[in-house]
Amino acid sequence: MERAGRRSSFAVLMTKGALPGLLIAAAACRSDMAEWQQRLENPEVQRMAGVWSVGLLEDPSRLARGGGSTTGEIALTLNRERRSAPGVSAPPLLFGTYDVSFDSLGIAAGDFRGVPTVVASVRGDSVILEFAADSRLPVDLRGILTGDSVVGRWSTHRRAGVAAAGAFVLKRRR
Numbered sequence: 682m683e684r685a686g687r688r689s690s691f692a693v694l695m696t697k698g699a700l701p702g703l704l705i706a707a708a709a710c711r712s713d714m715a716e717w718q719q720r721l722e723n724p725e726v727q728r729m730a731g732v733w734s735v736g737l738l739e740d741p742s743r744l745a746r747g748g749g750s751t752t753g754e755i756a757l758t759l760n761r762e763r764r765s766a767p768g769v770s771a772p773p774l775l776f777g778t779y780d781v782s783f784d785s786l787g788i789a790a791g792d793f794r795g796v797p798t799v800v801a802s803v804r805g806d807s808v809i810l811e812f813a814a815d816s817r818l819p820v821d822l823r824g825i826l827t828g829d830s831v832v833g834r835w836s837t838h839r840r841a842g843v844a845a846a847g848a849f850v851l852k853r854r855r
Contacts, residue, residue: 717763717772725826726774726803732756732854735779737835739786739847753781755799755810755851773800779812786845788818788837808833822849829853 720726732754739749757777765772779799801810808831812820824833831851837844 714763718761720774721759721761723803725806725808726759728826728829728853729775729801729803729808729831730757730759733831733851734854735781735849735851737781737786737847737849739845749785749847751782751785753779754854755779755781757799757801771802773802773811775801775803777801781812783820786847788820788845818844822851824849824851 733756734752735755736752737750755777756779757775760773760776763772764776777799779797781797795815797813798815799810799812800814801808803809803826806826808822808824808826810822812822818837818839820835820837822831822833822835824831829852831849833849834846835849836846
């Protein structure tokens with residue numbers, strides 16, 4: 682109930698022109714989501730959703746300390762809700778989890794914390810995956826999508842520069 686001389690919040694919004702601004706913002710948000718959905722419908726993005734086997738091989742120059750390769754799995758799903766991820770500037774097109782032990786690559790488990798997350802972006806046939814993007818030592822994979830495989834380079838950096846690097850192959854699990 683309104684007192685005499687006081688207007689409702691809605692009336693104030695209408696007089697100050699805030700409602701048209703809110704309507705424009707809502708329309709822009711719908712437009713953004715429509716654009717986002719269109720990006721998710723890209724065939725290359727769609728092909729990345731699913732379970733992948735991953736193999737990482739450290740560069741030969743770093744093999745002197747022993748080890749040097751590891752394998753595991755990655756599961757990716759489309760980011761239909763356009764959720765953001767810690768440690769990543771823009772919302773990723775895909776996100777998921779991984780089961781990869783980095784110990785043999787000289788990357789200690791203590792460098793990671795929390796749930797093992799992976800985020801991915803796709804531009805044409807180029808794929809970028811970031812393992813543990815919000816950890817002290819994120820691992821980046823950059824490669825080319827061809828058929829049911831992604832082949833490329835991986836690296837992880839400390840303040841002083843590259844901590845470890847090498848080649849990787851992702852293969853879609855059937």
